[in-house]
Amino acid sequence: MSIEIVNVGKRFGDFVALDDVSVSIPSGRLTALLGPSGGGKSTLLRIIAGLERADVGKVEIEGVDATGLPPQKRNVGFVFQHYAAFKHLTVRRNVAFGLEIRKRPKDEIRRRVDELLALVHLEQFAERLPAQLSGGQRQRMALARALAVEPTVLLLDEPFGALDAKVRKELRDWLRRLHDEVHVTTVFVTHDQEEALEVADEIVVINEGRVEQIGSPDDLYDRPANEFVMRFLGPVTQLGDQLVRPHDLQLFSGGTTGVAARVTRVTRIGFEIRVDVATTGGQPVTVTLTRNEFLALGIAVDSEVRVQLAPGSPSTTVSTPEQRTAEPSLATTTS
Amino acid sequence: MAEHSITRTPVGRRPGRYVLRAVVTAYLFLLVAWPLYLVGRNALADGFTSLGDILTDPDVTHALRLTVVIAVTAVVINTVFGVGISILLVRYDFPGKRTLNALLDMPLSVSPIVVGLALVLVYGGREGWFGPTLEAAGFQIIFATPGMVLATVFVALPLVIREVVPVLQEIGDEQEQAARSLGANAVQTFRRITLPAIKWGVIYGVVLSLARSLGEFGAVKVVSGNVLGETRTATLVVEEKYLNFDKGGSYATAFLLALVAVACIIVVSVLRPKEDR
Ligand SMILES: Nc1ncnc2c1ncn2[C@@H]1O[C@H](COP(=O)(O)OP(=O)(O)OP(=O)(O)O)[C@@H](O)[C@H]1O
Numbered sequence: 001m002s003i004e005i006v007n008v009g010k011r012f013g014d015f016v017a018l019d020d021v022s023v024s025i026p027s028g029r030l031t032a033l034l035g036p037s038g039g040g041k042s043t044l045l046r047i048i049a050g051l052e053r054a055d056v057g058k059v060e061i062e063g064v065d066a067t068g069l070p071p072q073k074r075n076v077g078f079v080f081q082h083y084a085a086f087k088h089l090t091v092r093r094n095v096a097f098g099l100e101i102r103k104r105p106k107d108e109i110r111r112r113v114d115e116l117l118a119l120v121h122l123e124q125f126a127e128r129l130p131a132q133l134s135g136g137q138r139q140r141m142a143l144a145r146a147l148a149v150e151p152t153v154l155l156l157d158e159p160f161g162a163l164d165a166k167v168r169k170e171l172r173d174w175l176r177r178l179h180d181e182v183h184v185t186t187v188f189v190t191h192d193q194e195e196a197l198e199v200a201d202e203i204v205v206i207n208e209g210r211v212e213q214i215g216s217p218d219d220l221y222d223r224p225a226n227e228f229v230m231r232f233l234g235p236v237t238q239l240g241d242q243l244v245r246p247h248d249l250q251l252f253s254g255g256t257t258g259v260a261a262r263v264t265r266v267t268r269i270g271f272e273i274r275v276d277v278a279t280t281g282g283q284p285v286t287v288t289l290t291r292n293e294f295l296a297l298g299i300a301v302d303s304e305v306r307v308q309l310a311p312g313s314p315s316t317t318v319s320t321p322e323q324r325t326a327e328p329s330l331a332t333t334t335s
Numbered sequence: 336m337a338e339h340s341i342t343r344t345p346v347g348r349r350p351g352r353y354v355l356r357a358v359v360t361a362y363l364f365l366l367v368a369w370p371l372y373l374v375g376r377n378a379l380a381d382g383f384t385s386l387g388d389i390l391t392d393p394d395v396t397h398a399l400r401l402t403v404v405i406a407v408t409a410v411v412i413n414t415v416f417g418v419g420i421s422i423l424l425v426r427y428d429f430p431g432k433r434t435l436n437a438l439l440d441m442p443l444s445v446s447p448i449v450v451g452l453a454l455v456l457v458y459g460g461r462e463g464w465f466g467p468t469l470e471a472a473g474f475q476i477i478f479a480t481p482g483m484v485l486a487t488v489f490v491a492l493p494l495v496i497r498e499v500v501p502v503l504q505e506i507g508d509e510q511e512q513a514a515r516s517l518g519a520n521a522v523q524t525f526r527r528i529t530l531p532a533i534k535w536g537v538i539y540g541v542v543l544s545l546a547r548s549l550g551e552f553g554a555v556k557v558v559s560g561n562v563l564g565e566t567r568t569a570t571l572v573v574e575e576k577y578l579n580f581d582k583g584g585s586y587a588t589a590f591l592l593a594l595v596a597v598a599c600i601i602v603v604s605v606l607r608p609k610e611d612r
């Protein structure tokens with residue numbers, strides 16, 4: 001295990017930002033800290049970097065107790081959401097900063113910086129100031145700068161959060177490829193479940209200062225530990241007292257399986273068809289189908305149908321019966 | 336600033352704009368430009384003789400030198416402490432921060448004469464609270480250069496701080512944190528990251544402090560004792576010559592002081608646009 005976080009707690013005044021958090025982050029993997037805004041992700045990352053002190057608990061990095069170490073002794077690379085570029089230094093000097101601090105010989109610095117600039121595709125921008133770069137280029141520079149000191153762990157706090165959707169997607173793929181090349185233990189914070197599911201080897205879900213679940217993207221998606229994780233990772237709807245994913249529901253135009261219901265609305269959303277139904281008990285349920293499935297069923301508004309959960313699909317039992325359907329969920333808007 | 340607000344003024348209100356411009360120009364002219372011009376004209380009324388006279392008068396040259404020494408010392412002290420206090424105020428939380436913040440504006444609101452008297456009360460050689468002890472140890476503060484430096488430091492104290500604090504707030508602490516995580520210690524972070532970022536703020540603060548320090552009169556007068564050829568500064572020379580009906584010498588010295596102040600302002604205005612680069 002590369003980073004070992006044991007029973008860490010942190011308060012800001014009366015507010016509990018982290019409550020007894022324990023996480024093991026494996027070596028050489030890409031781990032995502034995922035959770036809603038204000039959940040404590042940044043705080044945890046900053047505690048790992050030494051930019052914030054934990055009130056209680058222990059942080060170990062590669063077997064070394066780092067709890068009391070100042071940030072400059074931890075050998076971590078940190079990438080900030082807003083780049084934190086050194087504005088008065090050129091791209092080259094930005095990347096060289098950590099090596100200059102370590103008083104490496106000039107040729108070695110030049111060679112290493114050239115290598116890194118090539119890695120992040122910024123060779124032709126070496127002599128520019130950060131103000132003359134785009135957001136995505138600045139963030140790649142910040143990454144090269146963090147990688148220059150050969151950190152034992154690389155920490156990224158919403159590295160693509162300030163970029164537009166298209167650039168974000170490009171950089172996300174690029175980070176994945178970069179990680180496959182460089183293999184440094186990487187932890188990145190995101191509140192975008194899609195980003196975490198797509199890029200990470202391992203996901204730590206954090207909410208209100210507590211760890212809700214740790215696991216691979218498949219684990220989390222198929223075997224959510226609780227209702228929160230289920231809701232946070234994707235769209236949900238409720239059938240009976242079970243919380244399920246709308247695309248795991250099956251509709252039948254006849255037969256006796258499942259629950260009887262009546263179609264109330266049909267909406268086409270891109271390549272998906274969303275079918276809202278109401279069960280005979282009056283419960284509204286949302287089902288999403290592919291276009292072909294929908295056409296094969298031959299249903300329309302007011303058709304009588306039967307709904308059932310596809311065998312082997314994930315579900316959790318709802319604790320608060322008032323919360324229903326996919327619509328209000330945070331996750332539907334981003335997926 | 337003025338440029339921006341003018342471009343945003345609706346077309347229909349143009350006449351108002353010209354009236355406003357005329358009023359401001361007249362105001363500044365009557366209050367600043369005209370009197371300053373008259374000082375210059377009086378100083379040069381009989382060619383360069385008055386200027387030549389004061390520059391060859393050993394008492395005046397001593398006063399000028401003393402003024403420069405005091406002002407430069409005060410500026411150095413104010414810059415070092417000013418930057419330190421600014422960082423303390425912006426980057427750290429501590430009890431009494433608000434009180435400290437309020438105290439820092441005191442020198443701007445308290446009359447310099449009061450400052451001088453207060454310093455005498457504390458450091459006065461005979462009756463001061465702390466003065467006799469220092470005197471016994473061989474340090475004379477009041478009626479000597481240290482007291483005058485102290486008085487000047489006091490009155491110019493907020494200038495560097497008020498320039499640097501907003502810059503520090505604006506740059507935030509992410510760059511500093513990034514430097515720390517890249518292995519820089521506190522001193523390296525300050526020298527390589529913080530200082531270059533606040534450089535212009537410090538420079539403006541220094542120029543303003545210098546202008547203020549060179550021209551300080553009230554507080555210095557109280558603590559100096561005004562001993563000819565020893566603790567008499569340039570501003571005190573102006574006053575003394577004026578009271579002794581040596582108008583020529585008084586205007587000539589005043590002209591020199593004004594010249595330095597104008598030079599300071601020119602330096603500031605030449606530097607300022609570069610900040611926006
Ligand atoms: N320096 C601070 N002083 C007081 N409260 C703080 C401080 N830093 C963070 N907090 C609080 O701690 C909680 C967790 O903050 P944190 O920045 O870790 O959240 P996050 O999960 O990163 O959220 P986001 O996705 O919005 O960045 C928030 O409620 C925040 O208001």
Ligand SMILES: [Mg+2]
Binds near residue numbers: 041042043157158189
């Ligand atoms: Mg955050």
